[in-house]
Amino acid sequence: EDKVVQSPLSLVVHEGDTVTLNCSYEVTNFRSLLWYKQEKKAPTFLFMLTSSGIEKKSGRLSSILDKKELFSILNITATQTGDSAVYLCAVGTGTASKLTFGTGTRLQVTL
Amino acid sequence: GAVVSQHPSRVICKSGTSVKIECRSLDFQATTMFWYRQFPKQSLMLMATSNEGSKATYEQGVEKDKFLINHASLTLSTLTVTSAHPEDSSFYICSSRWGKETQYFGPGTRLLVL
Numbered sequence: 001e002d003k004v005v006q007s008p009l010s011l012v013v014h015e016g017d018t019v020t021l022n023c024s025y026e027v028t029n030f031r032s033l034l035w036y037k038q039e040k041k042a043p044t045f046l047f048m049l050t051s052s053g054i055e056k057k058s059g060r061l062s063s064i065l066d067k068k069e070l071f072s073i074l075n076i077t078a079t080q081t082g083d084s085a086v087y088l089c090a091v092g093t094g095t096a097s098k099l100t101f102g103t104g105t106r107l108q109v110t111l
Numbered sequence: 112g113a114v115v116s117q118h119p120s121r122v123i124c125k126s127g128t129s130v131k132i133e134c135r136s137l138d139f140q141a142t143t144m145f146w147y148r149q150f151p152k153q154s155l156m157l158m159a160t161s162n163e164g165s166k167a168t169y170e171q172g173v174e175k176d177k178f179l180i181n182h183a184s185l186t187l188s189t190l191t192v193t194s195a196h197p198e199d200s201s202f203y204i205c206s207s208r209w210g211k212e213t214q215y216f217g218p219g220t221r222l223l224v225l
Contacts, residue, residue: 032212042204042216043155050212088154096143096168097212101154 002027004091006102013109017079021105023089024071032092033065033072034099039085046074046087079109113138115207117217124195125225131191132220134205140185141207145214146178149202161188161205195224 003026013019023033032050036043047056049065049072056063060079065072076083086106090099114137124130134144142163147155159180160168167180179191192199200223206214 034213036216042219045213045215048213090155092212096160097208097214098157098160099145099155099206099214100157103154 002091002093002100004089004100004102006087006089006105008105009103010106011108013079013107015079015081015109015111017109018075018077019079019107021074021076021087021089021107022071023073023102025089025091025100026070027091027093027100029093030067030091031094031097034090034092035063035072035074036088036090037085038088038104043088076107079107081109081111083107084109113207113209113215115205115215115217117205117220119220120218121221121223123223123225126196127194129191129193130195130222131189132203132205132222134188134190134207134217136186136207136215139207139209141188141209142185143208144182144188145206145208146180146188146190147204147206149204149219155204158190192222195222197224200224 007022034048035046047063052067060077063074086104088104089102116135118133144161146158149155158173161180161182163182169175182188204219206216
């Protein structure tokens with residue numbers, strides 16, 4: 001059974017801090033790893049990673065994948081209160097690229 | 112990101128009735144769409160893969176006769192919850208696959224069965 005584990009489960013930081021969210025996986029027929037941000041409604045897409053060692057960056061967010069060690073990290077620098085959300089990691093497998101989601105990391109950024 | 116819409120956003124129904132949820136891919140044609148459900152404070156669980164022009168593929172434990180999926184066109188997939196019961200109350204989210212890997216999600220439909 002495919003498994004995606006995220007840590008920590010929840011995190012409270014002060015505005016301006018840097019955070020690192022972790023995602024490890026055990027799946028068959030890996031195709032991709034995706035990060036999403038979920039606020040009150042459905043997840044919004046952040047990154048898709050398929051190759052090891054290549055950092056993807058968007059503003060204050062960045063992510064990297066290690067296919068040998070089977071994990072990915074999502075970094076957020078200079079956090080803002082608007083970053084408060086649940087961050088979901090999902091792994092795509094098989095020809096249909098079905099996504100298996102982790103339980104998410106709930107991030108709260110306080111003033 | 113791409114736009115995927117869902118309708119309705121919220122529905123309340125009586126036990127025993129059927130509810131249809133529509134998912135539309137507005138920015139691109141999607142041969143493959145997915146349906147998920149999410150319980151409070153839990154992650155998304157894949158229910159089924161919806162393939163345009165063919166039968167949906169259901170995940171283990173999901174009753175295909177209860178959750179009817181129709182993907183009649185490249186931009187529309189529908190999920191019908193038949194004979195809904197209170198335990199079917201959940202947040203139902205669809206997604207459209209763009210390219211080979213990326214999925215864009217709709218805003219979700221919150222179903223409450225009384």
